[in-house]
């Protein structure tokens with residue numbers, strides 16, 4: 001039987017995810033649709049022949065008046081916390097778009113509330129379910145190149161930010177690097193222990209929060225990842241996953257275009273081969289929705305739980321803190337309650 005889900009937030013991303021992932025999902029059926037903008041709500045419901053009776057402009061009312069199992073929060077980032085808090089208080093499982101929330105204190109509070117009410121929180125870090133990223137992970141696991149020495153990653157894009165993005169603190173860190181820093185944790189298979197970072201802006205950018213980020217993330221396993229990123233970089237843009245080099249003692253593994261199209265390459269000093277993409281039946285948010293549903297049915301934590309994702313959030317906010325203070329931030333010293 002399908003689980004009943006309320007989707008809150010039907011802006012550009014919310015509508016696309018709704019149409020291409022939630023509606024075709026074998027695991028979920030809409031029990032509610034919410035947006036504070038009645039036009040966005042009406043456009044989406046009409047386009048997809050969804051009944052007026054499940055449309056709400058107030059999430060509290062939707063949580064109270066529908067028979068639902070779960071909520072998918074795809075409203076813009078600054079309201080994730082208040083909507084998630086309300087959903088958990090109504091005993092609803094919660095899937096939240098990245099970034100989880102804007103502060104570690106908010107994440108900790110929601111994780112405690114979820115435990116209290118027996119609810120799951122999952123974060124839509126959908127890049128972990130990209131075929132390219134899963135192929136890269138497989139290549140790293142299978143590589144016979146010795147010890148991993150360091151990682152280099154970069155991402156450049158000339159993004160036309162949303163009004164809320166133009167006003168938010170830590171713009172690129174929270175809206176974009178959230179994917180790449182989460183990928184470091186996922187691909188190196190180790191949490192981030194310390195961060196030394198710098199974020200900056202330039203005059204006339206139009207953004208209140210810094211669009212440019214440079215950081216070195218060192219994992220608990222001792223691998224340093226050198227990361228450079230910008231959402232305000234005219235010129236050549238990169239694929240959303242970014243470009244990666246994993247340096248080993250005996251060679252390197254790449255996600256890049258090294259002459260035969262964008263993909264995963266393995267180089268051992270004498271040969272360079274492109275790895276075939278793995279078979280992935282549930283690309284991107286199809287994988288996230290399936291894992292979220294399975295975790296609810298199996299009464300277990302989802303793979304990208306709130307408790308897991310607070311570690312990605314901590315590393316991002318520590319990057320901003322490192323930039324402000326001009327020193328390395330050790331994450332263990334900032335996460336005493338984990």
Ligand SMILES: NC(=O)c1ccc[n+]([C@@H]2O[C@H](COP(=O)([O-])OP(=O)(O)OC[C@H]3O[C@@H](n4cnc5c(N)ncnc54)[C@H](O)[C@@H]3O)[C@@H](O)[C@H]2O)c1
Pocket residue numbers: 008009010011012013014015034035036037040059074075076077079083097098099124126162163164175
């Ligand atoms: N996973 C990804 O790859 C990915 C990609 C793009 C965006 N996102 C995330 O998706 C979220 C939405 O992004 P977007 O591009 O659609 O933004 P948007 O500004 O286009 O739309 C946001 C929508 O949220 C609605 N909203 C705001 N407050 C609300 C509330 N209290 N209740 C109900 N609705 C409310 C607005 O009316 C608007 O329709 C952001 O958190 C963003 O970071 C994730």
